[in-house]
Amino acid sequence: MKYVYLFSEGNGKMRELLGGKGANLAEMTKIGLPVPQGFTISTEACTKYYEDGKTINDDIMAEIMANVEKMEEITGKKFGDLENPLLVSVRSGARASMPGMMDTILNLGLNEQVVEVMAQKSGNARWAYDCYRRFIQMYSDVVMEVGKKYFEQLIDKMKEEKGVKLDTELSADDLKALAEQFKAEYKNKIGKDFPQDPKEQLIGAIKAVFRSWDNPRANVYRRDNDIPYSWGTAVNVQAMAFGNMGDDCGTGVAFTRDPATGEKKLMGEFLTNAQGEDVVAGVRTPMPIAQMAEKFPEAFAQFKNVCQILEDHYRDMQDMEFTVEHGKLYMLQTRNGKRTAAAALKIACDLVDEGMIDEKQAVSMIDPRNLDTLLHPQFDAKALKDAKPAARALGASPGAACGKIVFSAEDAKEWKSRGEKVILVRLETSPEDIEGMKASQGILTARGGMTSHAAVVARGMGTCCVSGCSDISDFNEDAKTFVLAGKTYKEGDIISIDGSTGNIYDGKIATVDATISGDFGRIMAWADKYRVLGVRTNADTPKDAAKARELGAEGIGLCRTEHMFFGPGRIEIFREMICSETKEEREEALEKILPMQQSDFEQLYEALEGNPVTIRFLDPPLHEFIPTLGADIDALAAKKGKTSAQIRQICASLHEFNPMMGHRGCRLAVTYPEIAVMQTKAIIRAAINVQTKHPDWKVVPEIMIPLVGEVKELKNVKDVVVAVAEEEIAKANVKIAYEVGTMIEIPRACITADEIASEAQFFCFGTNDLTQMTYGFSRDDAGKFLNAYYDAKIFENDPFAKIDKNGVGRLMDMAVTLGRKVRPEMHCGICGEHGGDPYTIEFCHDIGLSYVSCSPFRVPIARLAAAQANIRNPRG
Numbered sequence: 001m002k003y004v005y006l007f008s009e010g011n012g013k014m015r016e017l018l019g020g021k022g023a024n025l026a027e028m029t030k031i032g033l034p035v036p037q038g039f040t041i042s043t044e045a046c047t048k049y050y051e052d053g054k055t056i057n058d059d060i061m062a063e064i065m066a067n068v069e070k071m072e073e074i075t076g077k078k079f080g081d082l083e084n085p086l087l088v089s090v091r092s093g094a095r096a097s098m099p100g101m102m103d104t105i106l107n108l109g110l111n112e113q114v115v116e117v118m119a120q121k122s123g124n125a126r127w128a129y130d131c132y133r134r135f136i137q138m139y140s141d142v143v144m145e146v147g148k149k150y151f152e153q154l155i156d157k158m159k160e161e162k163g164v165k166l167d168t169e170l171s172a173d174d175l176k177a178l179a180e181q182f183k184a185e186y187k188n189k190i191g192k193d194f195p196q197d198p199k200e201q202l203i204g205a206i207k208a209v210f211r212s213w214d215n216p217r218a219n220v221y222r223r224d225n226d227i228p229y230s231w232g233t234a235v236n237v238q239a240m241a242f243g244n245m246g247d248d249c250g251t252g253v254a255f256t257r258d259p260a261t262g263e264k265k266l267m268g269e270f271l272t273n274a275q276g277e278d279v280v281a282g283v284r285t286p287m288p289i290a291q292m293a294e295k296f297p298e299a300f301a302q303f304k305n306v307c308q309i310l311e312d313h314y315r316d317m318q319d320m321e322f323t324v325e326h327g328k329l330y331m332l333q334t335r336n337g338k339r340t341a342a343a344a345l346k347i348a349c350d351l352v353d354e355g356m357i358d359e360k361q362a363v364s365m366i367d368p369r370n371l372d373t374l375l376h377p378q379f380d381a382k383a384l385k386d387a388k389p390a391a392r393a394l395g396a397s398p399g400a401a402c403g404k405i406v407f408s409a410e411d412a413k414e415w416k417s418r419g420e421k422v423i424l425v426r427l428e429t430s431p432e433d434i435e436g437m438k439a440s441q442g443i444l445t446a447r448g449g450m451t452s453h454a455a456v457v458a459r460g461m462g463t464c465c466v467s468g469c470s471d472i473s474d475f476n477e478d479a480k481t482f483v484l485a486g487k488t489y490k491e492g493d494i495i496s497i498d499g500s501t502g503n504i505y506d507g508k509i510a511t512v513d514a515t516i517s518g519d520f521g522r523i524m525a526w527a528d529k530y531r532v533l534g535v536r537t538n539a540d541t542p543k544d545a546a547k548a549r550e551l552g553a554e555g556i557g558l559c560r561t562e563h564m565f566f567g568p569g570r571i572e573i574f575r576e577m578i579c580s581e582t583k584e585e586r587e588e589a590l591e592k593i594l595p596m597q598q599s600d601f602e603q604l605y606e607a608l609e610g611n612p613v614t615i616r617f618l619d620p621p622l623h624e625f626i627p628t629l630g631a632d633i634d635a636l637a638a639k640k641g642k643t644s645a646q647i648r649q650i651c652a653s654l655h656e657f658n659p660m661m662g663h664r665g666c667r668l669a670v671t672y673p674e675i676a677v678m679q680t681k682a683i684i685r686a687a688i689n690v691q692t693k694h695p696d697w698k699v700v701p702e703i704m705i706p707l708v709g710e711v712k713e714l715k716n717v718k719d720v721v722v723a724v725a726e727e728e729i730a731k732a733n734v735k736i737a738y739e740v741g742t743m744i745e746i747p748r749a750c751i752t753a754d755e756i757a758s759e760a761q762f763f764c765f766g767t768n769d770l771t772q773m774t775y776g777f778s779r780d781d782a783g784k785f786l787n788a789y790y791d792a793k794i795f796e797n798d799p800f801a802k803i804d805k806n807g808v809g810r811l812m813d814m815a816v817t818l819g820r821k822v823r824p825e826m827h828c829g830i831c832g833e834h835g836g837d838p839y840t841i842e843f844c845h846d847i848g849l850s851y852v853s854c855s856p857f858r859v860p861i862a863r864l865a866a867a868q869a870n871i872r873n874p875r876g
Helices: 015-030 043-051 058-075 112-122 125-142 149-162 172-190 198-212 216-224 276-280 289-295 297-314 341-353 359-364 368-375 381-386 409-417 431-439 453-461 519-530 542-550 561-565 571-578 583-608 630-640 644-654 666-671 673-693 711-732 747-751 753-757 767-775 783-791 805-822 838-846 856-872
Strands: 004-006 038-041 088-094 104-108 233-239 250-255 267-272 318-325 328-336 394-397 400-406 422-426 442-445 464-467 473-476 481-484 487-490 494-498 503-506 534-538 556-560 613-616 701-705 739-744 762-765 827-830 851-854
Touching (some): 015 038, 015 043, 043 198, 104 125, 125 172, 198 233, 216 431, 250 289, 359 856, 368 856, 400 442, 409 431, 422 431, 431 453, 453 464, 534 542, 534 856, 542 583, 542 856, 571 630, 666 673, 673 701, 673 711, 711 739, 711 753, 739 753, 747 753, 753 762, 767 805, 838 851
Parallel strands (some): 442 464, 534 556, 534 851, 613 701, 827 851
Antiparallel strands (some): 088 233, 400 494
């Protein structure tokens, strides 16, 4: 079995084996671009590394060394050679882009002798020792896990002693002294000397990259982006090109189109006399790519040509890393660039208009999850007009955010857990900050540019980010303070940031809902054209229903009627019903609730304009509605003519040991059929009124009976529903259709779905409860142990967020198959939280569901994901 491939042996289609970076390096080599040569160790070698107990076996080791020799032949350089030494970079490269999540080592191959040779032969001792100190620092951090901060403190101390601000102002002797200090720090922390054998260094680096596949930040990123752990990462070993050899050298990152707006123009950043880590880490604030034309006109002209070649070849916006060494261009990487949701829509539409791709390809190239970012609040225009920015920096990821300042990822997570909205403020972010970035409303950094870690990761998350705010001074992470526009800000102070303009404001600015049009409308129209799966919404109020319709919902898949009971003037009446001791008392209270429910349903039918509305009967256990405050208990007691002690006793009797599996759902209607009677009257009367008012509409209420596990339960409640509905329809002397179905939430219902289908006219999967009952997890408590499951590799994802295909999914598939054997035309949907998850939507398409139902703001996500599912796996 082959585990290692020269760049010249691969191609762009070998992504699963070579990873994205390796496949693209091979493809660039194949089409004749200037790529420093090397080899890729495959993802299968990574898998084998873990299977073999985190060791590289002899066969793979031999293959690596054989390819080192081939690389030496290609480059004419040798590891450890004192005449012409070979230096390499060692980088990760999973098949899905994971920017900054795994590790990189540059300048590998340097040792005491080699650095002296490089200094002498190049006549540039400063460059040689700059490479050496960087290598010691990166190797110590990445391979030996010493940590960067110790070395950064030594650099800061040296700059302070020399009276300089920038690393580039340190002399060759300064850097040589730093290298010695770094080696001493290494020995102090590790207990042995820094390795001098380049091959030993190489194997250590390869193992470190494999190990980084399993680091905490990579695991979090994979979980958030649906990247399976089993994929593994490839490792790319590539000859170094040096951007730090002097002022005729440099390094940069660029995009063929603006990743924030999608505008067709070259966008990027460049640093002279630097290595790539300086740009992406935000250590120095770079210059715009256009200025490269002044510094290196020939290399810039060649680079612009390469950009066009790559975009034409990949038919997508490219994100590229490059180095200029003594005026000569080298391409180090290309990939489809991460972009904001607005940019993704514009780029897709523009590529169609340019004849580069078709509509299906346009629909397929957009990550549905990113649409969420288009639908979130922006600053209120009026409030913004009155606000004066305290400072302005780079608008790195669009959107508006307001919150309390925190200074560390740990504090961001902790404050969020207390319900606080926070802005994470950092000198620059690093991959270790990812969980804190996720917990924040927005991110503000003092250093870095549009392609810094903070900017790239924030755009991928859809989180507002402003970077490179050089106006921030006296930044003190320990004291948790910084100075901006003459004001000292401390932890807990409120600021607002605009990720589109880069403006930073003191205090809180009001926000408004985002509006969508233009490119969004085109993409959604194409999505609707190519999908077969319907998209409904979960909505309990006319406002939610109207917003969902505006966003393209084709009906309501779940109206939770219990939510309607919590309003003022209603909860009190509902509590009267709960605390009633006779059927007559309950009916008296329900009669007061009936017109309220009827009015609610009429408003929903109006908002849906004749589209389907699925209304679920009362589902939660009754103890969720009982009063807890003394004043409420006293008021209820007075209303019912009882003592407060008697009311407390009734409330206590409603508590259950396991309420989610207790007296709820259809069990309430079996015990108290009068509840089903009231709800049926409200549903049917509302439908009759709206249908009469709008004769052109087709109002067909779908009455959903929850938590059925036995067909006789369903029949018991359905008989009540049908009797009441038919009586109401006859009384009104109108023709109106209705359906009675069930929510499939119990594993037994899936197993006996053919029996249940003899009574149910439709199925809708309540996957929150179905997941809970299939796993035996409480969804309210699972968070206490799921992290341990992730760490132990038992789970890769939260089963309440992403459908468990093997267990819950198999039950769903079984239920659909069995149900349709009895009722071939039965419509089946899903209305749990999973209904807005693209991975789950694809599964729902594959098993033949009729629709998915999700929260209003996730409707566009569902429409796009449904189209992508049908493009990948066409269904009639």
